[in-house]
Amino acid sequence: MKYIDEYRDKNIVLGLAEEIKKISTKKLKLMEVCGGHTMSIQKFGLPYLLPKNVELISGPGCPVCVTSREFIDKAVVYSRMEDVIIATYGDLIRVPGSNSSLDQEKAKGADVRIVYSILDALTIAKNNRRKKVVFLGIGFETTAPASAAGILKARMAGLRNFYVYSAHKVMPPAMETLIDEGVEIDGYIGPGHVSTITGEGIYLNIPKKYGLGVVISGFEPVDLMQSILMLVKQLENNDPKVEIQYKRVVKPEGNIKAQQMLDEVFTYGDDWWRGLGVLKNSGLKIRESYSMHDAEVEIPVEVAPPIEPKGCLCGEILKGVKKPKDCKLFAKVCTPSNPIGACMVSSEGSCAAYYLYNR
């Protein structure tokens, strides 16, 4: 397939590996922020191609993984309401909440529907005028514009029964917090699809304030190996900066149209991340002018303080200080068919990626 196969060429990957070996002298820890990168890195076995001094660690870029149990618990409460239809991306449905999951509620008769796009949720709202459709908005800057577009369309179409419950988050506060907290990171493999929307500007503080490089990377093995090479070069030359490897998709200014939609509908607020806690201005909240489509405003619910599962190291793994294999439950008690923590649910979660490709 075009734009996929060329970037899986084994000879190019091995050539890049050889080049990395040749020039890297320092001991380095490079963090791939994005869960999509984690999956690709494990799937193609890239760590085995790198010299011993170059280590890859996974970061907090799996949306399902960083989402709070409270969010799931509230979604469960919504799903139990007679007049509510839940529309959600498939990743979320099996994430365990404190006492139940959306999957379990669905089995008990709740109307929970998996959608591929928020546009499908709008169609459900159109066809079920007497019901309230609550769309669960999770994801970073890549996915949030779609939620903005959905809300704008709902307003235009007068769909008063359409609501978004937003747990959308933005990446830079998490990336900066990890450095502030002293996690050992020598450079970031920057998230390619987040940057498709935002452009490179959101990372400029990282070299400036922290002296760390960021290379925005594509998702195929050739992309990732080239990005690692670019970071190694920066580090060997003591020249940290923001660079784009994924030029076929990421423009320095990003996608302005998507940014405008995002800004029209959302504003920043503090938000909770698994492993990192509450980070200032790291969440996207629906603006007051669109509050008629904000589930939290229109259908407020209360839940008890969430219970996190005992023994799950998901938070530490998202910070890059532990690996899935450090968790005693990994692959024994906790598996993709019986996930204990969120990191085992989504295919972008570190635990799921290690379970599939690197057990």
Add this chain to the structure above:
Amino acid sequence: MCLSIPARVDEINGEIATCSVGKSNYEANLQMIEFEDVKVGDYVLIHTGFAIQKLDAEEAEASLRTFDEFKELNDQLDKEEKEGGSHII
């Protein structure tokens, strides 16, 4: 969920494009990009039902060209490996 795929635009109807990846077909809403610029035969990146960027064919070719030397280097290493019987990579 954050996965996005490069898909070929086969047909455009207003703000909706019918696209294909290999043998699978997808619909992409074009309102998030400058869709006046999108033509049949272009590639777009689809994410949760929306095209979020048009692929830049020139950049793609340019980046692949820079890898030609690695291919050569590797072919050469392969040859040396075979001749010398040692494992290099």
